[in-house]
Amino acid sequence: MKFDTQKMNMYGKRGIIALGIILFAIGAYYFYLGVTSGGVNIEISTVAEAEVGVPLDINLSIRNESNSTLKDVKVSLDIPNGAIVVGAREGQIIETRSVNDIRPSSSYEERFQMIFTEGREEGEKLTARVSYTPESIGARFEKETEKEIPAVKEGLTLEAEVSETIFPGEEFEVILKYKNTAQAVFESAELELDYPKTVTITKTDPSPIGKEKRLWNIGDIEEGSEGEIVINATTLGESGTLVINASLNAVFLGKSFTVQNKKIEIAIAPSPLSLKVTANEDPNYIAKPGDMIRYTLSYENNTRQDFEDIVIQAKLGGEMFEFGTMANVPSFNNFTKTTLWNKGSNPELEMVGAGAKGTLTFDIKLKSDYPIKRLSDKNFVLDIEAKIESPTTTEGVAAGKTVGIANLETKVMGQINVDALGLFRDAGNGVINNGPLPPQVGKATEFTIHWVLKNYGTDVNEVEVSAELENGVVFGKEIKVSDGRLEFGGEDGKIVWKIPRVNATRGVISSPLEAVFQIRVTPRPEHLGTAMPMLSMTIVKATDSFTNLTITNFDQGMTTMLTDDPTIKAEEGTVIQ
Known part of the structure; x- marks a missing residue:
């Protein structure tokens, strides 16, 4: 057998190169594993329990156990809801x-300081990451770690003492007590109160900031200190729950x-x-422009004593009222929009006996047109705030008088109008209509x-013109x-324009919506001498x-007597031979 020495040398060199590549790949693979998996370790360390208002030290430790220097290293910490980080x-x-x-x-250690602004019993999960580029590879990698904080304790408590039940007009007291249980100072503290307009604050200790009586300046609350704010108020709200x-x-x-x-x-x-x-006479009545409304006020003595x-x-409120049409009222104050009944106007009100009841009525007309001046003028309502009171009080009620309240809000429905116009000459839309006129x-x-x-008064959905x-x-x-799309039904000859939504005041403040289409009219012998129906x-x-x-509306049907086309004479709408 004869050997080719040159070929043997060539194959030998190739084998050595291939073996080198394989060994390099294996080495690179294990190096990659060392760098990306076990080669870089990160760990979060902090106290077992956090406290609202107390800075929490969070240490992120990074250990490089790989054989390569980590370049362009970045560490990050997710900031939970209800927490802030110093420097962020x-x-x-x-x-x-x-x-x-x-x-x-x-190794390297980075320290974050986090302050929780609200407590949570279920604890909080902290998430941190480190991203880096190994010097010997050039690709970028990231590792993530988490640590659970079992709970975030409330650092500042707030409790309320109040009567469980009150009567309308009765004065009640709210005592708000606060206490700092944290190992920190709560700086520039304030108490803010949100209450409905039916509540009147009569007295507070200490005094609030401003005329609205909704904000109290407490100042710094030192560690272990406590205090209280006492508020006296009355409410004219209806029966139910005051929040x-x-x-x-x-x-x-x-x-x-x-x-x-x-x-x-x-x-x-x-x-x-x-x-x-x-x-x-309808508790769920919905009004429309031009309505005549009769309001009924029904009163009743629910006790065994006389009042x-x-x-x-x-008191009336709402832009749709035509106040000049008020009827069946003893008097009306046009400035306050208030009408009043007493024993002078209605003798039966001098005394309402135990278990007695009665009614008062008055009428008022609504405006025929919506008072629209701005794009935001929509969703009109009619408000009635009614009150009954007597200087007689019931035993055990801390009030100077007996008061009953009733409020009614009535919505005014919207209105949508369609105007159907027919034209022969329509150059404004670039349309040239062909055929004889008068029609033959x-x-x-x-x-x-x-x-x-x-569209007037309200936004409307699922609009359909047909x-x-x-x-x-x-x-x-x-x-x-x-806007929307135009559909033609084919054999039934029905044309439908569908629009998903039309905003209030469209066509009143802004330009109207419009659909334009062309039809072809071929008169028959029976139409001779008349205006032929088209639509x-x-x-x-x-x-x-x-x-x-x-809500619905309509426009009249259309004939060849095109009253909307100023270029057409009346006789040109009559079908001829």
């Missing part, structure tokens, strides 16, 4: 920092945070003198139909649709988003 910007959710290169077999929300705020790193919330619920018992208001010198008043028997004449849509083509009329083509009544239907009612 307002609203920041991740704090990221660049650190020095970490050489092989060396008052108290918030305790403190400043951390120059910014104020809410550290405690307290929801206070007080039951308002039905008044001994009850009052109810209805509109047109003397009854006074009943009703057996010959086709083209016309354009315009549907113009205007009409049917009359005999001898066929659909030509769509010319313009400003049935145009109907618009929509869902009122404010009242959830279906």
Whole structure:
């Protein structure tokens, strides 16, 4: 056998190169594993339990156990809701920092300071990451670690003492007690109160800031200190539940945070003198422009004692009222929009006996048109705030008089209008309609139909405009649709314009919506000497988003007597031979 020495040498060299590549790949693979998996370790260390308002030290330790220097190292810490990190910007959710290169077999530690602004019983999970580029590879890697904090203790407590049940008009007391249980000072603390407009603050200790009586300046709350704020108030709310929300705020790193919330619920018992208001004898009445509304005020003595010198008043609010049409009232104050009944106007109010009841009524008309001046003028309502009171009080009630309250809000439904116009000459839309005019028997004449849509008072959804083509009329083509889509039904001759939503005041403040399409009209012998019907009544239907009612409107059917086309004479609409 004869050997080719040159070939043997060539194959030997190739084998050595291949073996070298394989060994390099294996080495690189194990190096990669060393760098990306077990080669870099990170760990979070902190105290077992955090406390609101107390800076929490979070240490992130990085150990490089690989054989390569870690370059361009970045460490980051997720910032949970209800927490801030010293040095982070307002609203920041991740704090990221660049650190020095970490050489092989060396460690680095980065310290974060986190302050929780609210407590949580379920604890909090801390998440940290380190990203780096190994010097010998050039690719970028990232590792993540987590640590659970079992709980975040409340550092500042807020408790409320209040009566469980009160009567309308009765004075009640709320005592708000706060205490600092943390090992920190809560700086520039404030108490903020949110309560309905039916509540009147009569006295407080200490005094609040400003005329609205909603904010109290407490100042720094030192470690272990406590205090209280006493508030006296009355309410003219209806029977039900009075809700008052108290918030305790403190400043951390120059910014104020809410550290405690307290929801206070007080039951308002039905008044001994009850009052109810209805509109047109329907508790769920929905009004429309031009309505005449009869309001009924029904009162009743729910006790076994008599009430003397009854006074009943009703205050009206709403832009849709036509106040000049008020009827069946003894007097009306046009400045305060209030009417009043007493024993002078109604002798039966001198005394309302035990268990007695009665009614008062008055009428008022609504405006025929919506008072729209701005794009935001929509969702009109009619408000009635009624009150009954007597100087007679019941035993055990800490009030100077007996008061009953009744409020009624009536929504005014929207209105959508469609105007159907027919034109022969329509140069404004670049349309040239062909065919004879006046229309002739057996010959086709083209016309354009315009549907113009205007919407008043409320936003509407699922708008549908429709009409049917009359005999001898066929659909030509769509010319313009400003919104939605135009559909032609084919054999039934029905044309439908569908629009998902139309905002209030469209076509009143802004330009109206419009759909334009072409039809072809071919008169028959029976149409001779008359105006030929072209289009049935145009109907618009929509869902009122404010009242959830279906509202409809229409425009009359259309003939070849094109009253909307100023270029057409009346006789040109009559079909000729």
